[in-house]
Amino acid sequence: MILHVNFKSGVPVYLQIALQVKAAAAAGTLRPGEALPSVRALAEELRINRNTAARAYSELESEGVVENRHGAGCYLRATSASPLRHAVRSERLGAELDAVIVQAHHLQIPDSELLSLLRERLAAFRERQSAADRNS
Amino acid sequence: MILHVNFKSGVPVYLQIALQVKAAAAAGTLRPGEALPSVRALAEELRINRNTAARAYSELESEGVVENRHGAGCYLRATSASPLRHAVRSERLGAELDAVIVQAHHLQIPDSELLSLLRERLAAFRERQSAADRNS
Amino acid sequence: MILHVNFKSGVPVYLQIALQVKAAAAAGTLRPGEALPSVRALAEELRINRNTAARAYSELESEGVVENRHGAGCYLRATSASPLRHAVRSERLGAELDAVIVQAHHLQIPDSELLSLLRERLAAFRERQSAADRNS
Amino acid sequence: MILHVNFKSGVPVYLQIALQVKAAAAAGTLRPGEALPSVRALAEELRINRNTAARAYSELESEGVVENRHGAGCYLRATSASPLRHAVRSERLGAELDAVIVQAHHLQIPDSELLSLLRERLAAFRERQSAADRNS
């Protein structure tokens, strides 16, 4: 489970986490019954307060997405809804990309540089992923 | 210019407005020197407080997108030389790209598709821009 | 009539003007029946909006300090109260000086410099006064 | 530290508080490192909104007088090197002195008396400082 929070976006951190977990669940990246990181581990990884991490899970539990088993961790619940279709998922991502494009325009960054920046960041992301794999 | 706000998204309303104005300015829907709706008109249209609308404009002014003329209204500025260094600007965009990459990961969208989606959206953006140009 | 406004103090400009007129009336600097500058002249001298100047006079009129004779100007009304005693006046000024002393402390300006700064500013003030006298 | 606010003076409440804290710090009533009352306690004591109290502290922090430690309270900072250039600082003080001079003019207090009043108040201020020192 890879999570990313933006402290400057104005969106409450606990909501950012909940949204990402829901996205992963909707796409099938997370499978029913699978364990999420512990509150403690999550807080440490994201450099946030444990209360904030706990609140994200509590939010997800109140929405019925996960189940907090006291003392045993937090598990994704079986959901009746089938995973989202591919078209729906890419449309969601497209909306986020549009916002990035607008921002690039105002920062006066040309299209070519935006594309190469994305390639660069993707490479760095994959690198971090494989480094994490080797450590586990 | 048509604006929409979502009160349940968790994103501050003033930021939603600022983002949409920036998008309109980037797409060419709004032209330099053009007046934006008055704070009062905008507040009434979106059913928000005048202060929230004012804060959106104030945020845009601090980013150099518009100019607030006291007692006279809010006007779109010509795209000026950005006051930020290039490294700062591309770093800022990089942070946004990281969030998109994580989201793509959760939605199980492969890197190649993310890149082509960005190219596609960029093309659509440039198309909207030239359409706006032809209308002026 | 010499007036001075501070736009950064947070005190409404129209109140600053009213306070100074009342101080002058209380000390006898302004005499009953004496004319105050016209709204237009006051606004120009202080670089403020005419509405703001008019509001100051309107405030003073509602307190019964002055009388606005339509088309003829603004005049100090006869007041039943006798001018303030000297001790009261110097105590008022002392309170203002205390605030300046605190500010000087935080700006790390030594006592000797504060005193010489006051002498310097007093000289400049008297100079402006006599220049104005020669022009009238 | 005892604070008072005057709701009718026209001076913003948060500035009144900031001024009094600065005065206490300058006089030595408050010592570097000492904790100020919490935002909530201060708000309750003065019967003001928590935000107004918070804004006073925020103003003091931006002036470098205190340090707001998130979740831990507000602490008086040691008088540090002022970040402002000397010319800026003395100009700022000069503007305040001009206002005092005009007030003295309105109160018909001669220059010589204004100067001796300042010397007198400075002496009283230094006396209060050493009294505070002896108490520590």
Add this chain to the structure above:
DNA sequence: GTGGTCTAGACCACC
């Protein structure tokens, strides 16, 4: 009519 500021209440993040 225009935008800007101060005070307030509710919620967020942190210790």
Add this chain to the structure above:
DNA sequence: GTGGTCTAGACCACG
């Protein structure tokens, strides 16, 4: 418990 932010209402200054 702590401070910080977002939304709101009332008032101020300006054209």
